[in-house]
Amino acid sequence: MPSRPYTYYDFTVSLCPVCLKRVDAKIVFQDGGVYMLKRCPEHGSTKVLIADDIEYYKSIRNYNKPSETPLRFNTKTHFGCPYDCGLCQDHEQHSCLTVVEVTDRCNLTCPTCYAGSSPSFGRHRTLDEVKKMLDTIVENEGTPDVVQISGGEPTIHPQLFEILDYAKTLPIRHLMLNTNGIAIARDKQFAMRLASYAPGFEIYLQFDSLKRSVLETLRGANLTEIHREALETLNELNLATTLVVTLQKGLNDDTIGDVIAYALKQRCVRGVTFQPTQQAGRLENFQTQTNRITLTEVRRKILEQTTIFNSDDLIPVPCNPDALVMGYALKLGEDVIPLTRYINPAELLDKTRNTIVYEQDEQLREKMIGLFSTGNSTEAASEKLHELLCCLPLVSAPSLGYDNLFRIIIMQFVDAHNFDVRSIKKSCVHIVSKDYKIIPFETMNLLYRDSVANVPEENLEMKQPN
Numbered sequence: 088m089p090s091r092p093y094t095y096y097d098f099t100v101s102l103c104p105v106c107l108k109r110v111d112a113k114i115v116f117q118d119g120g121v122y123m124l125k126r127c128p129e130h131g132s133t134k135v136l137i138a139d140d141i142e143y144y145k146s147i148r149n150y151n152k153p154s155e156t157p158l159r160f161n162t163k164t165h166f167g168c169p170y171d172c173g174l175c176q177d178h179e180q181h182s183c184l185t186v187v188e189v190t191d192r193c194n195l196t197c198p199t200c201y202a203g204s205s206p207s208f209g210r211h212r213t214l215d216e217v218k219k220m221l222d223t224i225v226e227n228e229g230t231p232d233v234v235q236i237s238g239g240e241p242t243i244h245p246q247l248f249e250i251l252d253y254a255k256t257l258p259i260r261h262l263m264l265n266t267n268g269i270a271i272a273r274d275k276q277f278a279m280r281l282a283s284y285a286p287g288f289e290i291y292l293q294f295d296s297l298k299r300s301v302l303e304t305l306r307g308a309n310l311t312e313i314h315r316e317a318l319e320t321l322n323e324l325n326l327a328t329t330l331v332v333t334l335q336k337g338l339n340d341d342t343i344g345d346v347i348a349y350a351l352k353q354r355c356v357r358g359v360t361f362q363p364t365q366q367a368g369r370l371e372n373f374q375t376q377t378n379r380i381t382l383t384e385v386r387r388k389i390l391e392q393t394t395i396f397n398s399d400d401l402i403p404v405p406c407n408p409d410a411l412v413m414g415y416a417l418k419l420g421e422d423v424i425p426l427t428r429y430i431n432p433a434e435l436l437d438k439t440r441n442t443i444v445y446e447q448d449e450q451l452r453e454k455m456i457g458l459f460s461t462g463n464s465t466e467a468a469s470e471k472l473h474e475l476l477c478c479l480p481l482v483s484a485p486s487l488g489y490d491n492l493f494r495i496i497i498m499q500f501v502d503a504h505n506f507d508v509r510s511i512k513k514s515c516v517h518i519v520s521k522d523y524k525i526i527p528f529e530t531m532n533l534l535y536r537d538s539v540a541n542v543p544e545e546n547l548e549m550k551q552p553n
């Protein structure tokens with residue numbers, strides 16, 4: 088009998104990468120890879136690699152947990168996903184992390200910028216507008232887990248400190264500032280003022296590479312000295328910092344291990360977040376065929392380029408397992424002890440059996456219990472460890488501080504090429520829009536920015552009216 092060159096696995100709805108209309112899509116396995124096959128009646132067929140690890144891709148479904156919804160939804164479900172953002176009643180996860188873009192402007196004009204920012208683009212949001220955006224998050228979430236003050240470049244907003252003052256009056260559990268680090272590197276007083284917002288405050292520092300050539304390609308500037316100076320100050324202040332790496336295949340995927348090794352040596356750094364480039368906004372120096380990198384490729388490269396983690400240490404995050412991978416380690420003096428492998432994934436599905444499988448090392452087992460529990464019980468320790476398995480970067484353990492944690496995250500934001508309506512409904516990283524809606528990060532950059540004026544008229548008409 089004739090046969091197909093692939094194994095058919097699943098069916099979903101995606102978008103045409105040209106006109107952004109909804110199109111049917113098949114998920115198939117072929118030659119060790121997971122591909123999305125789709126066809127737009129107008130723009131033809133496309134085949135996109137969405138994962139290079141079939142077993143991992145299949146295992147993602149085992150990490151699903153019951154959906155947690157926001158306290159309220161902001162739009163009606165009417166046109167069909169993703170044209171109803173948001174959040175509409177059809178969304179399946181609350182905002183684990185919400186981004187507030189306080190300005191369109193930036194002190195750089197990076198060739199890679201999903202927001203299309205530059206020194207002259209758009210405007211700063213007024214203080215009242217930003218307050219209303221923050222209030223919107225609190226109305227949706229009650230006690231928001233993580234809020235990121237972002238831009239553009241938020242440090243150039245003339246009322247940044249008034250914004251941070253206001254944010255600190257709200258019941259936000261963890262506040263972050265997304266920055267390219269220029270202001271921190273150049274102005275020690277500015278950095279010291281930022282440090283006064285700790286604890287519960289963290290710098291989310293753009294840090295794509297240690298190499299000048301990579302930074303020039305992605306950022307249009309040699310930021311190596313800026314990074315060095317910013318981290319020197321942040322180390323001095325011990326101000327919690329996450330390094331954020333935008334990844335492109337063939338550009339900086341060979342130095343993932345170097346960035347992790349460097350991060351582990353910095354006193355202030357609590358982890359590294361790797362983000363494969365989302366094809367959205369301003370994107371120069373990028374070829375779809377050669378520069379796209381998938382989440383599973385990044386995961387594999389972390390395992391190949393570091394000695395700390397094994398495959399049990401980098402697992403899907405139950406909030407949104409398609410898009411997020413996490414791995415935790417403990418920094419205890421000079422020692423770096425991988426942690427995630429001691430959480431039994433099966434327990435994620437059965438919270439009533441609160442035990443940890445310490446299958447390897449009895450000594451380490453004792454140490455973990457001592458660190459994570461108030462009594463000598465695996466149950467208490469297990470509960471604390473399970474708290475790590477969500478997007479909130481906190482841990483409560485009597486003899487540990489946030490200083491002791493080192494977290495690896497891979498955060499893949501789908502674009503029109505690999506868009507999957509099944510997984511987008513679990514998106515938990517959101518942006519509060521300037522018209523006070525909460526929109527998934529992915530669909531915001533694809534469909535809902537002012538700058539997405541190149542979307543065909545008939546498709547714009549399909550979007551939720553403001």
Ligand code: SF4
Pocket residue numbers: 167168169170171172173174175176177178179511512527530
């Ligand atoms: S992505 Fe979520 S909020 Fe947007 S239309 Fe789909 S279900 Fe609704």
